[in-house]
Amino acid sequence: MTTPYGAAPLRLDPPVLDPSDLGRVRRAAAFVAANDTASVLAALLPGLGGAERDAVAAHTAFAHAAVLVFPSAQDGLPGLLRGEGLDTGPVTPSVVVRERLARRYGRSVDALEVGILRAPVAAADGSACEVEIFALSVPPGSGLDTVAAGERAHDHEAHLAFEVTTADPVVLAGLRATLLADGRTTADGGGHNAYEDSTVLYFRTPVEHGHLRLELTARGHHPGVLAAHGRSADRPAEQLLQLMTGAWATQAVAVAAELRLADHLDTTPRPTPERLAALTGTDPDALRRLLRYLAALGVLAPDGDTYRPTPVGLPLRSDGEGSLHPLALLYGGPFYRSFGELGYAVRTGRDAFVHTFGEHHFPYFARHPGLADLFDRSMAAGAAMFGPVAELADFARARTVVDVAGGNGELLGRILGAHPHLEGVLLERAHVVEAARDTLVKAGCADRCRLVTGDFTEAVPEGGDVYLLSRVLHDWDDRQCLGILRRIAGAMPAHAELLVVERLLPGPGEDPSLAVPWDVHMLCNVGGRERTAGHYAALFAEAGFTLAGVAELPLGGALLTARRAG
Incomplete structure (x- = not known):
């Protein structure tokens, strides 16, 4: 276009x-x-x-x-x-x-x-x-x-x-099924426009640089097709069974990641199931059954006598751009085990990960290098959330950006790459700092960034013009968040801004968001919580900030801009 x-x-x-x-x-x-x-x-x-x-x-x-x-x-x-x-x-x-x-x-x-x-x-x-x-x-x-x-x-x-x-319900149902088959599109809602007497079905279709909405409009009201385009709302028992088996889907996706099925199947020519079983060291019959289930989940699609990854399944490639491969292993591994104790977390309000493994996941992962690496790679897998930050925020008058608990440096690297006049400071734990160094070198901006080893719960570098907190506050309860925010406020000059990247819980009347299930994940596995924009605004105000703006980010994220009050 x-x-x-x-x-x-x-x-x-x-x-x-x-x-x-x-x-x-x-x-x-x-x-x-x-x-x-x-x-x-x-x-x-x-x-x-x-x-x-x-x-x-x-x-x-x-x-x-x-x-x-x-x-x-x-x-x-x-x-x-x-x-x-x-x-x-x-x-x-x-x-x-x-x-x-x-x-x-x-x-x-x-x-x-x-x-x-x-x-x-x-x-x-x-x-x-x-x-x-x-x-x-x-x-x-x-x-x-x-x-x-x-x-x-x-x-x-x-x-x-x-x-x-041909505004016939049978034709409309057939068109809908064809568009959704094999992961070609995903359903994106719909409705009846009473003013124009038309039914609209929305689809999200993969394109080269993201996703584009596709609308299918038919004259008249077609409630049966609309109901099917939702989440089986007209079949409550079937919907409940699908929810009950969600854990099976988690493990199927995790095993697909463990076996690197997307890597093997996204090749030319694609391996037959027998060849795929030999490549993955699996039982041929059992693998066929798993492949069929993954196809039912929309992760794979039949391709002759074998399968290919759908757009939903392609992010399971271990080496692809925007790969979610490490997340599949993390959610199907240690977090899957502790999520089995969700009842404990709900009854007590305490972290089920600690109940399962004996300590909080940060020190537990730190003592297990393989899990620490998996966790850090999983956090990096969500980097698509950072894409627009460099353009959405105003860095024109800034000179130094301080990324507090900046992980592998992906967000800071994108900002420095987009704004050559900026210098950066990244604060992280010792083993993460090395990963950040590699990221910043690859981004071509390591010479403009100072890496600081330390604990942000104790001290924060002073004198920055912009401070970043990306996916940090949701790890902590309100009391701890206030301590973090006040510590940053004490390090910030009066003119500086604070940029916070988090998922936001929907307010009354707003559409559901990824923050809702992630909030239960934070309860069960981390001991933190997701929050509404209003909740964050109240925390900011108590810590001496004013919420100046909220912008939407990919993967259900949001960019909150805060400034020192007064």
């Missing part, structure tokens, strides 16, 4: 639309004009066979491409877009996107003005199509720049839509 444009962007006085946003609108229009139903299906769903693709195309039509932009005001926006050859008509309110943005960034719905404009653009085959442009007003001084930065980084609201031309 990229097309070079040499012309300077049109601007009003004052500017209505950032040039980068205008470029995204242009690229969306160019994408629509250059594609049709067949080409979009081929690009988004390369796993569809020819016959399946023809069947999907026979019952759907490419309807629109959507983008979200951030004008300083919505007045004048239709005229600006008209100058681009897009006759959108007037701006109309977009309630759904407004509510999603409010939930995503913890803002009041009343504080957001979101409009929608629709511009007809003919597809490559001449069929009628549209560019759907959502516009969030970001007036100067509104404090919504963080929202705009987060959305530009992730394109949450960008999507491609197909209209079901």
Whole structure:
């Protein structure tokens, strides 16, 4: 969806639309004009066979491409877009996107003005199509720049839509099953729009640089298909059985990681089950049964007489970008054992890991080098959460960034790499500092970073302009968190900022998040807890900080910005 444009962007006085946003609108229009139903299906769903693709195309039509932009005001926006050859008509309110943005960034719905404009653009085959442009007003001084930065980084609201031309529930159910088969897409919710009397099914589809939403729209209300698109809500006994067997799935994925099945199966040619059994030293019949279960879980997909990893299973590769291989071993290993004592943790409020292994996991892992290495690699496996931090936070006036308990240096390395004027300080335990040194050397910024061996519960380096706390506070109870925050506040100059990366529990009426199961994990295995944005704001206030902003990060994470109060 990229097309070079040499012309300077049109601007009003004052500017209505950032040039980068205008470029995204242009690229969306160019994408629509250059594609049709067949080409979009081929690009988004390369796993569809020819016959399946023809069947999907026979019952759907490419309807629109959507983008979200951030004008300083919505007045004048239709005229600006008209100058681009897009006759959108007037701006109309977009309630759904407004509510999603409010939930995503913890803002009041009343504080957001979101409009929608629709511009007809003919597809490559001449069929009628549209560019759907959502516009969030970001007036100067509104404090919504963080929202705009987060959305530009992730394109949450960008999507491609197909209209079901045969709005029959059987056809819609068949299309849904085809799109979900073999891990081609994952269900991403849906609903009935009573105003337009249409049913919308949302899918998340893997693309080269992340994930893109795909919408399937059908006229009328189709409650049966909507129910199936949820989590078996119309089959409670089946859903409960699936929940009861969740531990089986954990072990199946852990064994797949232990045997490096994704490594072996993501090759050409793929090994047959017999050859795979020889490579992994397993019983051929037992391995076939495991492979079948992994396929049912969506981790693998049949491929002739063997299997291939789906997009869900590819992160189990031990050497792939964004590999979750060490996490699978950790969650299926020591944490699996202690999670079996969840009842103890719930009855007593105490750490079940200590109850199972005799001591907290930090000193226990430190005494077992293999587990310490696995834990450190598991923490590094979540580095995708850090991706947008360097762009979301303002480092322009900073000179020194202090990463407190900075792990293997992944986050600090990304920040230093994106901002060459910065210098870094990383505080960690002795054995972790060496891993951080390697990371920073590979990132090309080790010469701008000082590594400090120490315990952040005792002392924190002074004089930084920005302090980082990434996935640290959730390890501790409120009393201990206050001690950590006060220690950092004492080391920070008055002008410095604190950036905290954590998962946030949803507030009332907000969508579920990964923080909910992780909160039980923290109870059982760590002795800490996940928190809402409001809970963190209260802790910050008690420690002498003010919460200045919250932005969404990948993998269910959030970036909280805090400043010294007063």
